Amino acid sequence: MSSPAAPPAPAAAASGVRVQGLSASYGAAAIALRDVTFAAAGGQAVAVLGPNGGGKTTLFRVLLGELPAATGSAAVRGTIAYVPQTERSRLDFPVSALDVTLMGAYARTPWYRRVAARDRALGRAALDRVGLADSSGTRFGALSGGQRQRVLIARALVQDAGVLLLDEPFAGVDRTSEEAILSILDELRAEGRVLLIATHDVEQARRWDRVLCLAGTQIAYGPPADTLTNAVLEGTYGAEIVMLDCGHRAVAIQHHSHSH
C-alpha cells in the first residue's frame, strides 16, 4: 500500500525529544503535570499511557510550545507535528483530503502566494504513501475514521515532521485501518522519526520501543518489558485497571470524556 523505498525525510535525521524535570500548569491552576524526565532519540516510538487528566495532553502542549514549562525543560529537535483525533476536527467543513494534507505546507507558504507546486506534489506523494492516492479529492468528512487518521498523518509528512505527537491514533478506527496505520507508523519510525503515541491501549503499548506512564506525574519510563508491570499499571490507572491472563494482559477502562 505504500512505497517501501521512500527516502528518509531530511528533518528526521537528527530528531529527538529530551524532557528534564518538567512540570506544567494551566494559568494559576494546580500543577497539571510534574516531574517528567525522559529522552527519545530518532527512530524511537514512545507509547504515552495514562488516564484522562493524567497529563498526556499537557505534555504534548508543552512539547508543541503552546504551554510554558513551570519548571524543568522540554527540548525538541526537528520539526514537530501534532496529529489530533479525527473526530475533533470539523467534519462538516468542505475540504478535500488533499486540502487537509496541504495544510502541512501553510507555515512555509507566504500569505500572498498559493501553495507551491512542489508542496502540492509533496502532498500527493504523502497521500500516496498512506494509501489514499485515490481519495485525494474526497471530502475529509466523508472518509472513514481510519482514512481520516491517515490523511492527518500525511499532513504531518508534508510538514516534514521529525517528531510526531499522535493523540489516540487508533480511537474509532476499524481493524483494517489499524493495521494500515501501524505499518505506516513503523515506516516512519524506521526513517528515524520520533513518535509519541498517546493511547489507552496497554496491549498495543507493548509493541513500541518505550512506554511513558503518566498520572499527574511520571510513574515510569522505559522499555515495555520493564515498564508494563502490574505495579506500574496500578500506579498509573489506580482502580481503573483490569488484569487478565494472570497479569500478562491488562486492559485500562477509560471513559472517553473529551476534556483537557
Place this chain on the structure above:
Amino acid sequence: MDILSSGLLQRALLEVVILGATCGALGVWLLQLHHTYAAESLAHAMLPGLVIAALLGAPLLLGAAGGVLVAAALIALAARDTRVGAEVAVGVTVTTAFGLGAVLALAPDVPARLGELLFGDLLGTSTADLVAACVLGACVGLALCAGHRPLAAAVFDPLAAPSLGVRPARVELALLALLAIAVVAAVQGLGNLLVLALIVAPAAAAIRLGQTVGRQIALAAALGALAGLLGLVASAELDIAAGASVALAAIALWVIAALLAPKPARAAGAPRSLVETLGG
C-alpha cells in the same frame, strides 16, 4: 423601469451591491466559525455610538466605529468573568448598549431618526458613503483573500492549527475586526438591525449549495449582491422600505437555497448553540 435614471437610486444600487457582496463573503467565515451571535451582537451594540453621532450631527460612520470599539471593549471586559461565560457577557453588554442607545434616541430633545439608525437609509446614500463602502469593502475582501488559509486551518482543526503555524485566537479576533469594519460600512444603508440579514442569509444559503469553501464565499458574495439588487428594485417598484426589502430578499434567497439543497450540509460533530440555530 426607470430605476437607473435617478442618481439617488444609482448610488443606492451601487452601495447595496457592494455591501451585499462584502457581507455575504464575510458571512461564510462567521457562520463556519459559529460566530453568528457575535455578528448580531456587534451590530446591535453600536447603537449608542450611532445615536450620539446623530445627536452631534457627526457622520454615522464615525459613530458606528466608536460604538463598535466601545462594545468590543465592554464584551472583552465582561467575558473576563469566567463564571458566566462569554455568551452571557455578550448578551449583557449588548442589551445594556442597545437599551442605552434607545433611551438616548427616544429622549424628547432628539430629532426623530431612530428608525433610520435601526433600519438604514439606502436612498440617502451620499457619494461619500459610497466611497467609504467601496474602500471598506475592498479592505474586507483583500483581508479575506490573504487570510483564507489561516481561516481554513482555524475552522477545520483548531487543536492542530498552532503546529501548522496558525493561531486560532488571533484569526478569530481578526475576523471579528473585519466584521466590525463591514458593519460600520453597512450601517448607514442598512441600519444596525437589518445588516445582519445580509451577513447571515446569503452565507447560510451558500454553505448549503457550495462544495468548497472558495465556492461558498463566491456564491455568498453573489447572492448578497443579488439580494441587494432585488430588494432595492422591489422597494422602488412596490414603494416599501429599502433596507427591509433587501433583508427580505436575502431571506427569500436563503429559503430557495434551502429548498434546492440536496440535504442539510451540516454533518455530525458540529453542535450549534440555540442562539445560532435561531440566528442562522
